[in-house]
Amino acid sequence: MKVRLDGQPNRCYLPSKDRPDFWGSSMKFTLSRRDAVKALGLAVCSPLLSKAAHASQAEWVLGFGSCMNTRKNQSFWQAILGRRFDHWVFLGDNLYPEADNLESLTLAYQELATIQPLKELRAKTPVSATWDDHDFGADNADGSLPFKRESMQLFKNFWKQDYASESEGVYSAQIIEHQGKKIHLILLDLRFNRTPHQEIVPSSSESDEPRADAVPQLLGDAQWSWLESEFAKPADIRIVGSSIQVLSHEHRFEKWKNYPADYERLMGLVGRNSAPTVFLSGDRHLHEVSKVQLVSGRTLYDFTSSGLNKAEGLSRFERNSLRVRRNLDDGFGELRLRWIDGSPQLTMTMIDKDGQQRFSQYDFLV
Ligand SMILES: [Fe+2]
Numbered sequence: 001m002k003v004r005l006d007g008q009p010n011r012c013y014l015p016s017k018d019r020p021d022f023w024g025s026s027m028k029f030t031l032s033r034r035d036a037v038k039a040l041g042l043a044v045c046s047p048l049l050s051k052a053a054h055a056s057q058a059e060w061v062l063g064f065g066s067c068m069n070t071r072k073n074q075s076f077w078q079a080i081l082g083r084r085f086d087h088w089v090f091l092g093d094n095l096y097p098e099a100d101n102l103e104s105l106t107l108a109y110q111e112l113a114t115i116q117p118l119k120e121l122r123a124k125t126p127v128s129a130t131w132d133d134h135d136f137g138a139d140n141a142d143g144s145l146p147f148k149r150e151s152m153q154l155f156k157n158f159w160k161q162d163y164a165s166e167s168e169g170v171y172s173a174q175i176i177e178h179q180g181k182k183i184h185l186i187l188l189d190l191r192f193n194r195t196p197h198q199e200i201v202p203s204s205s206e207s208d209e210p211r212a213d214a215v216p217q218l219l220g221d222a223q224w225s226w227l228e229s230e231f232a233k234p235a236d237i238r239i240v241g242s243s244i245q246v247l248s249h250e251h252r253f254e255k256w257k258n259y260p261a262d263y264e265r266l267m268g269l270v271g272r273n274s275a276p277t278v279f280l281s282g283d284r285h286l287h288e289v290s291k292v293q294l295v296s297g298r299t300l301y302d303f304t305s306s307g308l309n310k311a312e313g314l315s316r317f318e319r320n321s322l323r324v325r326r327n328l329d330d331g332f333g334e335l336r337l338r339w340i341d342g343s344p345q346l347t348m349t350m351i352d353k354d355g356q357q358r359f360s361q362y363d364f365l366v
Helices: 031-047 053-055 075-080 102-112 116-124 146-159 221-231 260-274
Strands: 060-065 087-090 127-128 171-179 181-189 236-241 276-279 288-294 299-305 325-326 331-340 343-352 355-364
Touching: 031 116, 075 331, 087 181, 102 146, 102 299, 102 331, 127 146, 171 276, 181 221, 181 260, 221 260, 276 331, 288 355, 299 343, 325 343
Parallel strands: 060 087, 087 127, 181 236, 236 276, 276 299
Antiparallel strands: 060 331, 171 181, 288 299, 288 325, 331 343, 343 355
């Protein structure tokens, strides 16, 4: 199956199952610099090498999670607080109001403020956040939400970070230095400016095309201008947090593919940029890694971690031909980053609420 991802004509990408890992569209018999770097990474990560080789590589560790109901079991906190993170990201649906109104949303923030382990995490770890529909104010809500400005103020008052816009959403970016490298952490706002969309499910020919009378918008013009200016900044890796899934598109729920113009624009931006990019996403009440490989050889991942305590196991039979890892239990995501020959080596791990590793995906992004 061919999947177009960058918005450029005549450029196709193959899902990982259609080709060997770490290699391009055809097997190569001489090592390019990119392949040599990957081979070096494989060697460094080989269990045959000594532990000293691992220990000599300092890692930067990001934890992230989404879909957290303050009225449900909070036992997952022990697993989070028992690990060391250099940064933590809440990726949306960080609370669930009991009803879709401002009063319930306000009460939900008051409940969130009483969660002691959250205070402990924030005391010892830099924490960033964006929102999704439930902490925006209503299930599957878009920019027509009547109390979106009040909701934005509740969000900003609670999470207290630097935002790119004072009045038009909660998107943000920061550059984090690690071993002389620049980690660009970008968190998008996929609620404040989005317009209604038509659900697009590939298996349904009737709903494969967007409505002719309107081009649905996910980010809005101001956020797009800001995002493109962020991508113009020098960075050694960009980590882009999207509350909804970027790559997985064969399900009937919220996804970037429901906004074809924005999706193509994002893939064009990432595909043309010199820095490798990895997406983090939430929303879906499951944990999975989706993977595509560009014809240039660059690999693109969408690491979804959804369900700190609301995984719910509902998507057992859901199709995702780009999936390389999946788990349906409660837990969170951990992204470990180290540098090999100047290139970022990623390990994407799902940790369950008891602190157990449930899957791990490793790769270089060059
Ligand atoms: Fe959501």
